[in-house]
Amino acid sequence: MTKECYHCGEPVLTGDSYQVDILGDNRTMCCPGCQAVASTIVANGLTSYYEYRTAPAEKANLVPDELQSLSLYDNEDVQQEFVRHENGTDEVVLSVDGVSCAACAWLIEKQLGKQEGVSRISVNTTTNRATLRWDPEKTKLSTLLNKIHTLGYKAAPFEADNQEAQYHKAMKHYLYKLGIAGLATMQVMMLAVAMYFEVFGDMDEAFRNYFRWVSLIFATPVLLYSATPFYLNAWRNLKARTLGMDVPVSIALLFAYFASLYATVTEKGEVFFESIAMFTFFLLVGRFLEMRARRTAAAASANLLKLIPRLATLASGEQIPAKSLKLDNVVRVLPGEPFPADGLVVEGVTTVDESMLTGESLPETRQCGDAVYAGTMNIDGNVNVKVTAEKKDSLIAHIVQLQDAAQLAKPRVAEIADIVARYFVAAILIISAFTWLYWHSHKPDDAFWIMLSVLVATCPCALSLATPTALTCSTSTFGKLGILLRSGHVFETLTKVNHLVVDKTGTLTEGNVTIADIHCFGDTSKDEALAIAAALEAYANHPIAQAFNDYPTNVTFSKVENVIGQGLQGYYQDKFWKIGKPQFALNDPGTAENSAHQVWLSCAGEPVASFQLVDPIRSTSQALIDKFHESGLKVTMLTGDNSATARAVADKLGIDELVAGVTPEGKLAYLNSLPKDQITMMIGDGVNDAPVLAGAHLSVAMGGGTDVAKASADMVLLGDDLTKLLDARRLASFTQKIIRQNLAWALGYNLVILPLAVMGYVAPYIAVAGMSGSSVIVVTNSLRLFKSDILDKIKAA
Structure with missing residues (x-):
């Protein structure tokens, strides 16, 4: 019996000549084209295409190019796993390889934003992820991915495991480059010391030239291999007619190398081979430490997805990949196993650890009819669960999406810092040119290295990292509190709130009416x-x-x-x-x-x-009201309930003002009637709260509230502990403090180092060490928001 091609379904007439390992088995293909396409699918982590497809693929061309491999992402079966469809638009979270600074993010956002059909593109330089939203009727995902590739970056749908593999691969390459630069630096510095201090006494000119040629041999692989990340980023920026952080760095390295090469060949002038090696080595050390620090912050949300197990056990006993679970499948979950999907308990009773979602350490009892969520831990009971959401629509996936969106939404201070950084690069180039002209006319021998110091020392890397790294770390810590952020302005507005407006039923009260x-x-x-x-x-x-x-x-x-x-x-x-x-x-x-x-x-x-x-009053309501009163905030209860119960709750909690019996429109009208100097935070949970949540300066929806309320809110409180909002306010205040410290350091460093470099007081190796150290200091300071004991310190404050 003639075999059929596993990829396209056509008869196989070539025996077992063309095979690809797919889903654990060697699959036979009919030709090299199908073999190449199938191999590309597997290599891109899209093996699930073969699990979900409803018909064989079309016959493949013999040699699929890069665009052809990207077109695989247009397949609806492949998109099931990572594309969200909403109101006629598609949305995907991408991993973007090669993004190193705010200029890279700005470049991608600018170029993609001009493409027809793209309604949103936001790039996070800390997590190396981007959120892309487009109209599938006007453009294809493969077209947009190809546009990113033409800019010099690599993009693919985000998967936690794949991104981690890419990270380790990138770090390995960085270590190779760092090792070569380090070895070359040691060798060139020994020769430079001999030449500078004439260790061997009066050195013959022939020996001096010989040492220069040896230094050239050691410095060349540093320039051509170790420094390539800087050239690539600079080329991307220049190709798009913008200026990034690596433009002045690349110019300095290339100028220094070719000037030294000319001096070596002509045996006239100074050489800077030791500076080239040290520049590259220190820059790579700084980038390496920076990447590791940023990875620590970026891994928090990605690690949430890893809590979902790879395998799920159906009620029949069959084990299947958790990502292939469909709606209404019934899975069996044993004690000590994480739930593989969101669902409803249909058989059994157990306790569940939901601390990774709500921040509550005490387990909760779950029985028939109760909801459970993917990634939470089943503690002590055997239960059967009916799946109510696929992996991409699970609560944990939604949390990661909201965290990414919150990190991508830049506060005003971040946008200003990015703009300043871009103009600052142009200013550096101009100042460097004038510096060289001045010193060339006054002290020509020193003009070149002074110009190099100006170019390198003042690179505004730290300025661009000051805000995004702090926001990324803080967003992750908010998640540990059981609070999801949906808007970027939360960090600024939360500290300015002076009027708390709160609903009664389901908010101040338990909602267990x-x-x-x-x-x-x-x-x-x-x-x-x-x-x-x-x-x-x-x-x-x-x-x-x-x-x-x-x-x-x-x-x-x-x-x-x-x-x-x-x-x-x-x-x-x-x-x-x-x-x-x-x-x-x-x-x-x-x-x-x-x-x-x-x-x-x-x-x-x-x-x-x-x-x-x-409806019993929540045990945490009194603490919330008391703490806000202690902070000097006015508290208003805004409720549609016009009964004596509303007055009783308000009196018991000591609420300043009761506005009862109002419609949703009336609630919004009340907010609009307040003086402009009153910054309101509204807490609610019902459909009737949606308009007022959308109209408040800052809004919080209870996690047990309606989807409409949560969609209108800036923050979602996953648990029922209202006092978490007090911790959130302190955390927002601390985040702003960290951002101010970062900006003060970045701006202060550049303001101090620039005049010193222009006056010739900063040696090249000091310049590069200062620039790299400045970036590392900013990132390390931001990581204070990510320490394990930060929540305890916030609560003790």
């Missing part, structure tokens, strides 16, 4: 009233609606409408029913006067039943 009392009107029994109310409330997701979830019902409503902030209405047995606030549900709201019942059920506007609800 229960029915304490029922009063029925007419002939309706309590069971009938509960059945009708439960059927109507099933169309809402507010904590009040959830109070009716435990009551069975066989009632079916039609034409149900959710009137946000008021209640629900619909038809049952050709009658018009309403449930909600008395002014919404009743023709005569006066019926509800002097009643402690907050929710009313009516038919044709006449009362059928009323319900008194109770």
Whole structure:
């Protein structure tokens, strides 16, 4: 029987001549073209294409070029794993190789932003990741990836394992370059010392020239191999008509080498081979340490994805890759195993460690109907879980996406620093030129090395690293607190807040609303009233609606409408029913006067039943209010509840102002009526809070709240501990302090070193050591935000 090609499905007429190892087996191909394409798919980490494809691929060309390999990313089966589809646009997080400074990020953003169909491109220099959003009807992902490649960078969809492999590969190459530069530096410096201090007495000119030629031999591989990262970055910048940090460095190295080469050949003038070797060596040491430090910060969110296991066990006992799990698959999770996907417990009871999501160290009990999340740890029970989200749509993937977005959203201070850095490079080149002209006319022998010192010493690398490294570290620490950031302005606004506005139900209270009392009107029994109310409330997701979830019902409503902030209405047995606030549900709201019942059920506007609800106050609410009062902040409770319960909660917590019984529009109107000097932070959880969350200066959504609320908020609190917001405020303050320190150091260093270098007081080796050290100091200072004990220090503050 004739075999079929594993790639294209056509008959194999060449025996086993062309094979590729795919999914653990040698697969037979029909021709070299299919073999090459299949090998490319495997090499690019896209083996899952063969797991998800619904039909064989087209016959491959014999020699696929780079663009052809990139076109694999346009395949819908391949995109299932890493592309998010939303409102007609596609979004992907990319790993970008070769990004070393803010100028690189700016270059990619500028060039990609001009492409048709691209609605957003943001590059994070700390994590070497980019978020790309485009219209698939106007352009293809392969086209955009090819555009990045033509700029001199390599980009591919982000995968934690692949990026880690790329990082180790890049570090290995850096070590090779560093080793060659280090060895050459030692050899050239020995010769330079002999020439400078004439160790051998009066040195014959022939020996001096001989030492110069030997120095040239050692310095050449440094220039041609070790220094290539600087040339590549400089070439990318110049090709795009912009100026990056490596432009002055590359100019200095090339000028020094060719001037020294000329002096060696003509036997006239000074040589700077030792400076070339030292420049490159110290620069590489600085970049190497900087890369390691930035990697420490960048690995935090990527490591979250590694918590998802590679394999999952189906209820049938079959083991499959966790990434291939589909909706409604049922998986078995044993004690001590992490959950492979988001899902609902359908069998068994256990406790779950969710500390990696919420920051809460105590385990939580989970039983049938409860949600569990990928990456969290099953502690002590055997459970079966029905999958409710694929890997790319899991909560943990969403967290990583939000963290990346928060890191990419640059505060105003970061944007200013990037602009200053770009113009500063141009200023350095101009100042260096004038420096050479001045010293050439006054002291020609020293003009060249003074110019080199100016070029290198003042490179504004530290200025560009000052803000992004601090933001990356701080965002990761926010994640440890169980707080997700969705906006970049959080760090600035959180420290300026002077007015806390907070919702009641599900925020200050637990949201575990229960029915304490029922009063029925007419002939309706309590069971009938509960059945009708439960059927109507099933169309809402507010904590009040959830109070009716435990009551069975066989009632079916039609034409149900959710009137946000008021209640629900619909038809049952050709009658018009309403449930909600008395002014919404009743023709005569006066019926509800002097009643402690907050929710009313009516038919044709006449009362059928009323319900008194109770909702315990969160244990952390009092501490939150007290701490904000101690900080001199005003606290307002803004709620749609107009009952005596709202006043009781406000009085018990000592809240300054109560604004009750307001609609979503009324909540937003209240915010808009406040004086401009009041910077508000709004905390809410429901659909009715979405407008006011979007309208506040800073907004926080409870993790157990609705998706609409979370989509409108700047921050999401994953757990229920409101005091985490106090820690977040201290962390934001400390982050701003670190950013100010970084900027002060970077600017102060350049302001001090520039005049000294221009006056000739800074030797070349001092210049390069100072520039590299300045960058390392900035990154190391930012890493203070990432220390394991930083949260304890913040809480103790």
